[in-house]
Amino acid sequence: MTEPSLLKLAADGERTVRVSVLLPLPFATPLDYLAPENSVSPGDLVSVPLGRREETGCVWDIDSDVPADFAPAEARIVPLARLKPLLGRLDMPSLPRDLRRFIDWLAAYTLTPPGLVLAMAIRARHTQPTRVQLGWVRGGGDPTALRMTEARQRVLDAVGEDALSTATITERTGVSAGVVRGLAAAGLLREAPLLAPPLFALPDPIFHPPRLSDDQQEAAQALTDSVRARAFNVTLLEGVTGSGKTEVYFEAVAACLAEGRQCLVLLPEIALSTQWTDRFARRFGVQPALWHSELGGKKRRETWHAIAQGQAAVVVGARSALFLPFPDLGLIIVDEEHESAFKQEEGVTYHGRDMAIVRARLTNVPAILVSATPSLETLTNVENGRYRHVVLHARHGNATLPDVRLIDMRRAPPERGQFLSPVLVDAIRASFEREEQAMLFLNRRGYAPLTLCRSCGHRMECPNCSSWLVEHRARQILTCHHCGHVEGLPETCPSCAAESSLVAVGPGIERVHEEARLHFPEARILVMASDTLGSPSATAEAVRRISAREIDLVIGTQIVAKGWHFPDLTLVGVVDADLGLGGGDLRAAERTVQLLHQVAGRAGRAEKPGTVLLQSYLGDHPVMKALVSNDYLAFMEQESAQRKPGFWPPYGRLAALIVSADSAEAADRVAGLLGARAPDLPGVQVLGPAPAPLAILRGRHRRRLLLRTRRNVAVQPIIRQWLEGVKLSTHERIDIDIDPISFL
Numbered sequence: 001m002t003e004p005s006l007l008k009l010a011a012d013g014e015r016t017v018r019v020s021v022l023l024p025l026p027f028a029t030p031l032d033y034l035a036p037e038n039s040v041s042p043g044d045l046v047s048v049p050l051g052r053r054e055e056t057g058c059v060w061d062i063d064s065d066v067p068a069d070f071a072p073a074e075a076r077i078v079p080l081a082r083l084k085p086l087l088g089r090l091d092m093p094s095l096p097r098d099l100r101r102f103i104d105w106l107a108a109y110t111l112t113p114p115g116l117v118l119a120m121a122i123r124a125r126h127t128q129p130t131r132v133q134l135g136w137v138r139g140g141g142d143p144t145a146l147r148m149t150e151a152r153q154r155v156l157d158a159v160g161e162d163a164l165s166t167a168t169i170t171e172r173t174g175v176s177a178g179v180v181r182g183l184a185a186a187g188l189l190r191e192a193p194l195l196a197p198p199l200f201a202l203p204d205p206i207f208h209p210p211r212l213s214d215d216q217q218e219a220a221q222a223l224t225d226s227v228r229a230r231a232f233n234v235t236l237l238e239g240v241t242g243s244g245k246t247e248v249y250f251e252a253v254a255a256c257l258a259e260g261r262q263c264l265v266l267l268p269e270i271a272l273s274t275q276w277t278d279r280f281a282r283r284f285g286v287q288p289a290l291w292h293s294e295l296g297g298k299k300r301r302e303t304w305h306a307i308a309q310g311q312a313a314v315v316v317g318a319r320s321a322l323f324l325p326f327p328d329l330g331l332i333i334v335d336e337e338h339e340s341a342f343k344q345e346e347g348v349t350y351h352g353r354d355m356a357i358v359r360a361r362l363t364n365v366p367a368i369l370v371s372a373t374p375s376l377e378t379l380t381n382v383e384n385g386r387y388r389h390v391v392l393h394a395r396h397g398n399a400t401l402p403d404v405r406l407i408d409m410r411r412a413p414p415e416r417g418q419f420l421s422p423v424l425v426d427a428i429r430a431s432f433e434r435e436e437q438a439m440l441f442l443n444r445r446g447y448a449p450l451t452l453c454r455s456c457g458h459r460m461e462c463p464n465c466s467s468w469l470v471e472h473r474a475r476q477i478l479t480c481h482h483c484g485h486v487e488g489l490p491e492t493c494p495s496c497a498a499e500s501s502l503v504a505v506g507p508g509i510e511r512v513h514e515e516a517r518l519h520f521p522e523a524r525i526l527v528m529a530s531d532t533l534g535s536p537s538a539t540a541e542a543v544r545r546i547s548a549r550e551i552d553l554v555i556g557t558q559i560v561a562k563g564w565h566f567p568d569l570t571l572v573g574v575v576d577a578d579l580g581l582g583g584g585d586l587r588a589a590e591r592t593v594q595l596l597h598q599v600a601g602r603a604g605r606a607e608k609p610g611t612v613l614l615q616s617y618l619g620d621h622p623v624m625k626a627l628v629s630n631d632y633l634a635f636m637e638q639e640s641a642q643r644k645p646g647f648w649p650p651y652g653r654l655a656a657l658i659v660s661a662d663s664a665e666a667a668d669r670v671a672g673l674l675g676a677r678a679p680d681l682p683g684v685q686v687l688g689p690a691p692a693p694l695a696i697l698r699g700r701h702r703r704r705l706l707l708r709t710r711r712n713v714a715v716q717p718i719i720r721q722w723l724e725g726v727k728l729s730t731h732e733r734i735d736i737d738i739d740p741i742s743f744l
Ligand SMILES: Nc1ncnc2c1ncn2[C@@H]1O[C@H](COP(=O)(O)OP(=O)(O)OP(=O)(O)O)[C@@H](O)[C@H]1O
Pocket: 210, 211, 212, 213, 216, 239, 240, 241, 242, 243, 244, 245, 246, 247, 248, 372, 396, 562, 563, 564, 565, 601
């Protein structure tokens, strides 16, 4: 690994200035250093002394007179004479101004030290650009200094302004490397950096445009207009599954390319998006740049640099792509905007969709949110005129929306110990007979969610978390889906020592697979879950096999809901449509409709019509009614009517405080303390403290408090004041989650 070269700071006159440098560490503010005047600019990455270490940071401000009311109390202004000098500037692209403002904004909004947000932006620097390769150009030496043989002349004719490597020269001219060395020694050739071939070829906006329907054309026009206007605004692109939303927003990407600017597309599960990138390549002639957590070190740093130098024109990424240093960003698209996967729950907690809009605003470029089932937040913003609305009403071509039907599990129950109703089994058989493909969806990995002792009732629980262990029969283990704890399946009950008394309760997809094999011994079945299909190549292979009709039945967790397009897939069976509704989460119903609608949307996307069967015990539930009648908006109106009176989001604001400690007593002490000094303000309510649903997670005891306010109340100052002076021991923590979407 090569370190980036450290550039000396050129002194421009005598004066030195105070330079504030933000370090990727949990400090409340940037630290001040000294540098010669005009030697660095804001955004430059620099090396600084910190104690006995050297750290890389980013110049945040120069010679600022920090106003007293802006500086937090702990930011003491150190006199110039006591400041240490910068060690040098890294030979790397600087962070653009809009990105720095975004980092500050996000830090303030999420109540995170800004350095920790910066760390997300410059993580890629840990692995630096590969060393520059050198080649040869014409040198300024005296041509008569050397006898001009024919071989030497051939070399001089071959080299031009762009450097060529020795290997290329000898290959092109047929001379030996010695001739090249001789010319160099005589000064007739000079070393110069080789131009690296660009890592990402430029996508061609007119490579292969589709012929759009009138509806699509109108939608595309609205989007491309806003791209050309080069100003911030947000548009919701809503359209039923299979209506061509992707084709339509590709037109906006094309417009952005035509403007010569960069474009960022956020997808919720980028590592699984091979179908998306292939489509992109068919439309634009080349692959886009990818950005996600699984990118390897070399690829990661090369991509970071290509983006910083404006060479990567289209970046498709996970939420972390919001922190990339685009020098000329022209458009941000968030596909599947309703997805909760955009929320980062660990470390800095932020919502990728919401922050995409913030970034678009600070960069002053348009944002496009895309969904078949938009979130209530987004619909509300459309309603109050903050977002524009562009709608695609029908599926593309001759495809029709699938027929969604309910299987009432009380009336058509499965056989004892089974999970598929005879109605569903018959429907699958019928689709095999028509030589069509079917899919079974169950959002639960493993074999069974609970293992129970038949004689004493003991439940197999995680030793580190308050949760059940999930059996994975293929691997013969019990595992915790929260902390990853793994143990073998015991032969006897650990509590009463009864033999062979442990039974699996409830289904996971492994168990549904087992049952499907029983019903359809001949069928070619493929199981798709994040633990069996983690890597992009495994996913690509699965997609290939389904598309090539090597598979009759797909059984999967939520990864099968993603934007897949399989023309021969006509039947989708939802094994447990009620699954997401338990737990009392604010958005449980909304999320269930969105997920099941998305799954249902995989059926009948081409010529053959599709059918969706929902197995449910709650046929009268608004969620089931919405799915059967395919009336999403009516459902969202009910949702809205339920949330409005209590000022639940999006009609009010929420922030969660999660207390965790190494003992229940300590957790109770801190939670009690917070409860006792909870803010007492108009329009503000504090719920809790209460044990978190996951009262123990990874061995830590957890309590939750929920702050709920009217929409017009800013929660950050309230929380800052609330926590001021709260002293914690090293084993106690308070995590803040602004706009929480998980209530575990
Ligand atoms: N104008 C068009 N010309 C040719 N093919 C099209 C056109 N519009 C859409 N399609 C095709 O129809 C299928 C569905 O389109 P697309 O995937 O863009 O829809 P979507 O709304 O994004 O779907 P979903 O929300 O279900 O992921 C794709 O195979 C797409 O290539």
